[in-house]
Amino acid sequence: MPALPFSNLLQQLSAGVATLEGAELRYSFVNQRMAELVGGEALGQRVADFPGQLPGTLLELLPQVYASRTPYVAKACVCLPQPGQSPNAEPRCFDFSVDPYYGEDGQLSGVVLLAVDVSEQQQTRQQAHELLLKTRQLDARLRVLTETAPLVSYSLDAEGRYTYASPQWYRFTGQPATVDLAAAWPLLIHPDDRLRVLYEVERARRQGTGWSYEYRLRRYDGQYRWMLSRALPEVHPPEPPAHWHGALTEIHLQRELSEARRRGEAELRFLADSIPELIWTASAEGLTDYYNQYTTDYSGLTKEELGPTGWVGLLYPNEQMAAARRWVQSVATGEPFEGEYRLRRHDGQYRWHTIRARRLAGGSDSSPEELRWFGACSDVEDQYQLRQVLQTQYDELSRAHHDLDTFVYAASHDLRQPALNLRGLFDELRQTASFADPEQELMLSMIDRALNELDATLTDLAATVRTQRPQQQPTEAVDLELLLEEILLGLRTQVLQRQAQVTVEVAAAPALVYSRANLRSVLHNLLTNALKFTSPARPPQIAVRSWLTPAGQPALSVSDNGLGMQLNDPFNPVFRLFARQHTQLEGTGVGLYLVQRIVTSQGGRVEVASVIGQGTTFTIYWTQLTA
8 A cells, every 4th residue: 555645744633634545434544633533543443433532423324425525514513432432531522524536647545634632712702602692582682671670770871862772761751762762851850950960960070970860851751750870880901981871760759758757856946845844855765856935935945055964954953863773774775764754944943843754666677877765744733732732632632541440440349348247137137027018028039139239330330440450361372171160150041041052163373372360251241141041932052163363363263042132222222331122121231341341452353143033153363362
């Protein structure tokens, strides 16, 4: 096989070169670059048997080129790694050129295969393509964001002409999409703002800076709305800015709210100056920054003389330190400040005032500037003097009431002895004397009943006075079941005489922290009444039950099926002293009064439900005392 000329030169080429001899297309020459594709053992082999990494489509075209003697060029063909190569090897891309070549006799000898590695160029083209797609995506995303945001985006050139406006501008102004922005936009600016806006744009253009200003722009309905315009230059150093890009935001409502707030603050200050009280405000640190006119009139000092702690300086000297400590504590904790202090008037007189201050904040995340204190000093000198007079009168009435209680208690105690003496004389008289009177027994029974009622009345009167005295009975944890057993044991005779059935259910609230004596008196009176006012038509049934309310407070009820009571009787209220509804039965009308006095004096309450002829239920809602 004749050697090709320039073989050494072909070996040094950066492109792969191979010659394929005859119709069988056997490798007759393979340079080093081509050997990397087809393998070093390809010489003398048919290309169909030893293709290496050559793509299959190229192998199909080689016989056609040989037969047609027509050159062919294949661009960007991918050559995949062979199975025996490294698994990390990446596919390469080549441009293949296939040309027929002829021998010295002019006869077709074979084809020349030229392979140029274009992997880097193809990768660069791929990256450029991907970058172009990414740029288009970002551009589309930016356009969507721009055209859906609740503001107008725009661009200006170096001459100050508007070159772009987002669709929001056309919707806002009602202008057609074909309008000349550079000509139409300035005409839509309010005449009073137009020169200022054009000057601001011109100045920013000359200085190469951005801007932020407010102006009025005409809306589609002809109304002018306040807008905030902000823009920044597009900078490409060292060249001067050629474009400005900005946004236009409607702030009409904010302007109106700001103006309304300003008017409201002016009205509030006018109102505060008209109130005949010392009104002031302070910062979050507790430093006073505003006094109304009445404060300066009252104190005779100017606002500068009053200073940031003016109201404290007006206090009575002995009260200033305590008031200042309380004020500092309120400022630190945010708790309201309230107290009564004497404030010095301009004539030197000190008058009592109620000083109140509250902190107003916008929310839990408010800034320190939004935390403010609002205070008022109300003159209560007349009320203070009146309270002093009333307190003096109350003290006198308390002493008189105490003296009257002492007198009643002593009188009831001292009268019991003559009543006992009368009882003794009457018993002696019944044993030693006789009367020739057919109504002797009736008269004796009436006298006996009168003496019993007199003794009971004196006893109940003394008990009433004791309950109204302020001393506190000792408290303890009282077992209700044991106390009820003790009371029912004492009432055993009445229970047996009336064949009463008494049920006790106190497991839900078995104990109560209370005064044992007071609790015994309450339960004894309720059970005695239940046994006393029974119905003759049926055996008495009495139920005692205790439970806990949803709030966790104990409650107790005593129910019976007796005579019942008229609850809306204006002449004989249930709990009035000496009031009785069933006068045919013995009684003094003191028991229920004592029950209510004992329960209400400890913060509890008594409720009663009753139906005439069916029965009565007393329900007590206790307030437990501390043992």
